[in-house]
Amino acid sequence: xxxxxxxxxxxxxxxxxxDNHSHDLAYSLGVxxxxxxxxxxxxxxxxxxxDGLRQAYRNEPLTLDVKRIEKLLAEHEAHLxxxxxxxxxxxxxxxxxxxxxxxxxxxxxxxxxxxxxxxRAGNGRKPGPKDRIQVRxxxxxADGSQFDESQTAQxxxxxxxxxxxxxxxxxxxxxxxxxxxxxxxxxxxAEGAGDLIPPYSPLVFELELLDTKE
Numbered sequence: 001x002x003x004x005x006x007x008x009x010x011x012x013x014x015x016x017x018x019d020n021h022s023h024d025l026a027y028s029l030g031v032x033x034x035x036x037x038x039x040x041x042x043x044x045x046x047x048x049x050x051d052g053l054r055q056a057y058r059n060e061p062l063t064l065d066v067k068r069i070e071k072l073l074a075e076h077e078a079h080l081x082x083x084x085x086x087x088x089x090x091x092x093x094x095x096x097x098x099x100x101x102x103x104x105x106x107x108x109x110x111x112x113x114x115x116x117x118x119x120r121a122g123n124g125r126k127p128g129p130k131d132r133i134q135v136r137x138x139x140x141x142a143d144g145s146q147f148d149e150s151q152t153a154q155x156x157x158x159x160x161x162x163x164x165x166x167x168x169x170x171x172x173x174x175x176x177x178x179x180x181x182x183x184x185x186x187x188x189x190a191e192g193a194g195d196l197i198p199p200y201s202p203l204v205f206e207l208e209l210l211d212t213k214e
Contacts, residue, residue, distance in 0.1 A: 037049070040080065041076075051063065052064075087190075087199070087200065090198065090199060090200035090201075091200050093142070093200075094142070094183070094184055094200050094201070094202050097142045097202055098113075098115070098181065098183060098202060101115050101181045102115055104117070106118070107181075110167060110168060110171065111167075112163065112164070112167045112186055113183045113185070113186060114164045114167060114168050114180055114181065114182050114183070114186055115180065115181035115182075116168060116171075116178050116179070116180060117178065117179040118176065118177075118178055119177040119178060119179055119206065120175070120176060120177040120208075121173075121175075121176060122172065122173035122174050122175030122176030122177075122209060123173055123174075123175055124173050124174025124175050124209075124211075124212075125173065125174055125212060126169075126170060126171065126172060126173050126174075126212075127158050127169050127170055127172075127209075127212040128158075128170070128212075128214065129158060129159060129166070129170060130157075130158065130159060130214070131157075131158050131212050131213060131214055132155055132156065132157055132158070132212065132213045132214075133155070133156055133157075133158050133169055133209060133211070133212050134153050134154065134155050134209075134210040134211040134212070135150070135153065135154060135156065135169075135207060135208060135209055135210060136150050136151070136152070136153055136154070136207075136208045136210065137149070137150050137154075137205050137206060137207045137208065138150075138205065138206045139203060139204070139205050140203070140204040140205075141197070141198075141201055141203065141204070142201065142202050142204070147196045147197060148196075153210050158170070162182070162186065162187050162188070163186040163187070164180065164182030164183070164186035164187055164203070165180070165182075165205070165207070167186070168180050168182075168207075169207075169209060172207075172209050173209070174209050174210065174211055174212055175209070175210075176208070176209055177206065177207065177208040177209075178206075178207050179204065179205070179206050179207075180203075180204070180205045180207055181202060181203075181204050182202060182203045182204075182205065183202050184199075184200045184201050184202055184203075187201070187202070187203045188201065188203075
């Protein structure tokens with residue numbers, strides 16, 4: 001039986017005997033189903049979901065053929081079954097990459113695990129935790145592919161950037177250029193960032209601090 005069917009049955013069983021209005025019951029089922037689907041299918045087309053739910057509930061003719069529905073659900077189940085394996089592979093790959101980077105000459109490790117290689121020394125002031133910073137940077141994934149670049153200087157509030165940047169920049173004097181290797185736990189972690197950054201991805205930045213202001 002598909003997971004969605006099991007989910008609805010499990011939700012319905014404890015709620016069916018509760019003294020709630022039908023509206024509240026329907027809303028509660030929707031909340032729980034929405035929470036589950038948000039994690040399993042982040043880019044789900046909600047209108048299509050509602051159409052399918054309405055047609056099935058009212059026993060109306062379905063837009064898709066039943067065989068097509070079963071095939072899609074089976075593929076989705078297979079995809080979910082592979083997720084733990086992909087996670088473990090990604091974690092192992094990150095561990096190997098960080099170990100290799102840490103072993104390179106001239107690399108030091110900050111307290112949060114960020115690896116720093118100084119490309120150019122600076123002699124200006126260091127940013128405070130609430131300061132604004134002006135930087136130029138290029139960002140790479142562990143495989144060397146570039147995912148971001150600022151060819152012109154950009155201003156950011158330090159408390160709005162990823163943890164790896166925030167901690168490193170507070171130790172970085174104006175005028176310095178560093179190569180940062182940031183563990184995924186200090187970047188986008190288990191969630192990743194859209195199609196650009198997969199889950200458990202360490203990030204590499206060539207970062208230049210041009211100015212800082214309170």
